[in-house]
Amino acid sequence: xxxxxxxSFIKSLHQKKIRKEQGLFIVxxxxxxxxxxxxxxxxxxxxxxxxxxxKLGNLSRNIKLHEISDAELSKITSLNSPQxxxxxxxxxxxxxxxxxxxxxxxxxxxxxxxxPGNLGTIIRSADWFGINTIICSLDxxxxxxxxxxxxxMGSLSRVNIIYTDLGKFLSLSSLPVYGAQLKGKSIYETxxxxxxxxxxxxxxxxxxxxxxxxxxxPITIPRYGNAESLNxxxxxxxxxxxIRRKS
Amino acid sequence: xxxxxxxSFIKSLHQKKIRKEQGLFIVxxxxxxxxxxxxxxxxxxxxxxxxxxxKLGNLSRNIKLHEISDAELSKITSLNSPQxxxxxxxxxxxxxxxxxxxxxxxxxxxxxxxxPGNLGTIIRSADWFGINTIICSLDxxxxxxxxxxxxxMGSLSRVNIIYTDLGKFLSLSSLPVYGAQLKGKSIYETxxxxxxxxxxxxxxxxxxxxxxxxxxxPITIPRYGNAESLNxxxxxxxxxxxIRRKS
Numbered sequence: 001x002x003x004x005x006x007x008s009f010i011k012s013l014h015q016k017k018i019r020k021e022q023g024l025f026i027v028x029x030x031x032x033x034x035x036x037x038x039x040x041x042x043x044x045x046x047x048x049x050x051x052x053x054x055k056l057g058n059l060s061r062n063i064k065l066h067e068i069s070d071a072e073l074s075k076i077t078s079l080n081s082p083q084x085x086x087x088x089x090x091x092x093x094x095x096x097x098x099x100x101x102x103x104x105x106x107x108x109x110x111x112x113x114x115x116p117g118n119l120g121t122i123i124r125s126a127d128w129f130g131i132n133t134i135i136c137s138l139d140x141x142x143x144x145x146x147x148x149x150x151x152x153m154g155s156l157s158r159v160n161i162i163y164t165d166l167g168k169f170l171s172l173s174s175l176p177v178y179g180a181q182l183k184g185k186s187i188y189e190t191x192x193x194x195x196x197x198x199x200x201x202x203x204x205x206x207x208x209x210x211x212x213x214x215x216x217x218p219i220t221i222p223r224y225g226n227a228e229s230l231n232x233x234x235x236x237x238x239x240x241x242x243i244r245r246k247s
Numbered sequence: 248x249x250x251x252x253x254x255s256f257i258k259s260l261h262q263k264k265i266r267k268e269q270g271l272f273i274v275x276x277x278x279x280x281x282x283x284x285x286x287x288x289x290x291x292x293x294x295x296x297x298x299x300x301x302k303l304g305n306l307s308r309n310i311k312l313h314e315i316s317d318a319e320l321s322k323i324t325s326l327n328s329p330q331x332x333x334x335x336x337x338x339x340x341x342x343x344x345x346x347x348x349x350x351x352x353x354x355x356x357x358x359x360x361x362x363p364g365n366l367g368t369i370i371r372s373a374d375w376f377g378i379n380t381i382i383c384s385l386d387x388x389x390x391x392x393x394x395x396x397x398x399x400m401g402s403l404s405r406v407n408i409i410y411t412d413l414g415k416f417l418s419l420s421s422l423p424v425y426g427a428q429l430k431g432k433s434i435y436e437t438x439x440x441x442x443x444x445x446x447x448x449x450x451x452x453x454x455x456x457x458x459x460x461x462x463x464x465p466i467t468i469p470r471y472g473n474a475e476s477l478n479x480x481x482x483x484x485x486x487x488x489x490i491r492r493k494s
Contacts, residue, residue: 031475117364121478130471155474188492224491225377227402228278230484231368237481238488244471245435 002047002066010047010076013088016142023091025144029083030055035154037063042090049073052084078146091144097135097162103175104195106243107133111166111211112202113140113232120151121233122200127155129240134159135197137166170214173197177216179207180235184218187242194247198239200232249294249313257294257323260335263389270338272391276330277302282401284310289337296320299331325393338391344382344409350422351442353490354380358413358458359449360387360479367398368480369447374402376487381406382444384413417461420444424463426454427482431465434489441494445486447479 010026012018019025024044027033030052037043037059045064048056059065073082108126113119119141126134141148143161152159170177176196199215201207207215221230221238230238257273259265266272271291274280277299284290284306292311295303306312320329355373360366366388373381388395390408399406417424423443446462448454454462468477468485477485 121481124474124478125481127472127474128468128470128477130473132472151478153474153476158473221375221488222491223375225374225379226405227371227374227400229400230375231371231398231480233478234368234372234481234484237477238485241468241485241488244469 002068002072006066007072007075010086010088014078014146016145019091019142019144024088025091025149026078026146027087027089027149028077028079028085028146029150030085032149032154032157033085033087035157036087036089039157041092041157044088044090046085046087047073047076048085056085079150094162095160097164097169102133102173105133106131106192106195106240107135107175107197108236108240109135109137109166109170109177109197109199110140111137111199111207112205113200114203115232116141116145116147117151118203118231118233119143119145120148120153120156122236123148123152123159123161124155125233125237125240127152127159129237129244131240132158132160134161135166135169136161136163138163167210167214170197170199170211177214178219178239179212179215179217180232180239181207181215181218181220182229184220186222187219187239188222190217190219190242192243192246196243198236198243200236200239203232249315249319253313254319254322257333257335261325261393263392266338266389266391271335272338272396273325273393274334274336274396275324275326275332275393276397277332279396279401279404280332280334282404283334283336286404288339288404291335291337293332293334294320294323295332303332326397341409342407344411344416349380349420352380353378353439353442353487354382354422354444355483355487356382356384356413356417356424356444356446357387358384358446358454359452360447361450362479363388363392363394364398365450365478365480366390366392367395367400367403369483370395370399370406370408371402372480372484372487374399374406376484376491378487379405379407381408382413382416383408383410385410414457414461417444417446417458424461425466425486426459426462426464427479427486428454428462428465428467429476431467434466434468434486437464437466437489439490439493443490445483445490447483447486450479
């Protein structure tokens with residue numbers, strides 16, 4: 001049982017502005033919530049329906065627990081098929097961006113990715129391929145949007161997402177920048193070495209003009225058919241796959 | 248200007264049942280509609296707002312044209328940001344499935360893919376990598392769902408989608424079946440030869456027990472990090488990429 005004001009508070013966290021003000025975001029589903037509990041994130045509170053009680057296991061005493069009804073769940077969920085458990089998790093302070101720390105590894109840089117599903121899927125693929133840092137331009141979709149959290153399938157708890165002025169970041173970094181472009185060297189023939197930045201652009205417009213000059217190597221995924229382009233999450237994942245295949 | 252009954256007719260095509268009854272589906276956006284016009288599909292009618300008129304070009308006289316207002320557009324669209332033009336396109340008769348015709352090429356088989364965005368993205372990637380046929384189990388999402396059409400970005404006009412009893416199809420086909428599994432031979436070390444079926448399973452449950460025995464080679468995309476799985480459209484696309492890289 002939760003109060004009306006709690007319900008409207010949780011619902012308000014569907015909005016970016018309120019998430020920012022309150023420093024909280026919503027995670028849904030037992031598996032994802034467990035991954036956040038086992039991560040550096042701080043889980044503030046958990047709302048669960050009766051059936052889920054036995055599966056919850058031992059939770060830290062610092063997490064506030066609330067049993068709710070199915071009717072209450074349907075009011076606070078952002079999913080079409082809610083998963084019987086919702087957590088409020090603290091938005092972490094963004095870690096300071098030390099460009100030197102990132103040397104010797106691969107990272108992904110996103111220039112204006114708009115679709116939350118794409119961002120979440122990129123986070124999930126990065127986690128699969130062991131890429132732990134994603135640098136986002138300030139106009140990229142917000143990582144704590146419920147649709148991003150959902151599509152990341154728990155991987156958001158493990159991948160470091162940093163929002164920054166991407167042009168400035170790329171100008172300070174000494175890593176080679178591999179730009180995903182429609183024209184460039186074939187990804188299959190590219191030697192990525194042991195470190196670098198995979199730069200991907202906006203769904204409709206690609207990498208912005210401002211960042212084009214920061215690209216060290218324009219790289220393309222060769223086309224064998226007729227589609228005009230690939231989905232950006234697909235491109236990002238094929239880059240990750242090729243880098244790991246060669247490493 | 249369109250009538251109230253036309254508006255409710257078009258809106259009714261957001262439902263699978265009505266699409267099936269009427270044999271029509273909705274395509275939105277100028278680029279996608281032009282690709283359907285240039286394909287074997289039959290475009291029945293086009294609804295466009297004034298601004299789009301000059302871009303329409305020469306259309307076949309058989310296509311019924313309707314200029315509509317922005318207010319009317321907002322009533323019939325299935326998109327959050329409608330694109331000023333909507334077409335009704337005929338659902339084609341499903342081509343007969345001749346397993347022998349498919350020999351000598353690669354095709355994708357989908358076992359119970361539920362998410363329309365995933366199906367649309369798979370169609371787009373198949374088109375990019377020159378894979379022209381996708382065989383879907385009967386419980387896979389319907390290809391004429393507006394979300395599938397949208398995610399396919401026009402590629403639905405070029406890729407042949409066939410719904411059938413997948414177990415029966417695989418038992419009749421003589422092509423090797425490469426099953427995307429969490430355990431199996433590394434995709435990077437697999438020689439795919441010149442023909443085969445890439446079999447992908449449901450988002451939550453993978454390939455069904457019934458079809459497991461039809462897999463010739465269980466193949467995995469090696470994991471380098473901690474995510475539990477990859478999105479199915481990502482897996483499908485990495486399979487396509489690896490097949491083309493080696494061909």
